Amino acid sequence: MPEFYGTHVASRLMLGTAQYPSPRVLEDAFRRSGAGIATVSLRREAGGEGAGTAFWEMIRALGLPVLPNTAGCHSVREAVTTAHMARELFDTDWIKLEVIGHADTLQPDPFGLVEAARILTEDGFRVFPYTTEDGVLGGRLLEAGCEVLMPWGAPIGTGRGLNNVYGLRTLRAQFPDVPMVIDAGLGLPSHAAQAMELGFDAVLLNTAVARAGDPAAMAEGFARALEAGRLAREADPMEPRDMAAPSTPVLGLAVLG
C-alpha cells in the first residue's frame, strides 16, 4: 500500500466528501469503498456552524486520515489562508493544494501552485498538489518541497477518465520514486484500473461516486477496479504488438484427410 509523507495508508482510494445526496449515503459509500483517506473541503466544512460540526463528527467517525483541500481557491493568498484554517480545524499538516487558474476548466494555475506550495512547505505543511501531467511543473513542485504529486486525469467533475495517457505515462517514468495520485476527472472504475496499470499509487475521486445512482455500489466498483489494476501492474503485463501472433500452437497438429 502507498506511503505519503511517511504514513502508510490502508487503501489506494482517496474519496471526496462532497455532493452526496445525504450523510447516510456518504457513510455507506465510504464503508463499501474501504477508502484509505477522506478528503474534505474547508469551504464546505465552514459552510454552516451546526451543519459543519455534525459533518466533522461524521467524518471523524469514519476513522480515516483526513486530507483537507483548498478546493475553490483561485489565488495563492486564498489557498494559503485556507490551508492555515484547515490545519487548525482538522489538526493535520496535510493539505491537498488546489490553486485554480481558470473558472471554466478548473485547470490548476501552475505559477500560483508552485508559489503556494513553496510558502506552505516552508510553513511546515505536507503538500499534496493538484497539478497537470506537465513534467517541468512536476519538477518545480518537487523543488518547492512537495513529496507527492497529484496529476489530474481530466478536469474536475468531468468523468472523462485519463485524458492524456501519454503525458501521464511520461510523468510517471520521469519521477519513478515519487508517490503519485491521479486526482480528478475519473468517471468509471475502468479509469481507476488504468491508472493502476500505468503505475500510479492511488486515485482521488469524488463526483463519480457521489453522483452515481447508487454511490455505495459505485464506490465498491472503484475499490475492486483498483485492486484488479494493481494486480495487473504487478503481474508484468505483455507488451502490445502490431503484428498478429497465433495464441494456439500449430506444431504437432494432426493432419486430417
Ligand SMILES: CC(=O)[C@@H](O)[C@H](O)COP(=O)(O)O
Ligand atoms: C474532492 C476534491 O478534492 C475534488 O476537487 C477532486 O479533485 C475530485 O475530482 P472529481 O470530482 O472529478 O473526482
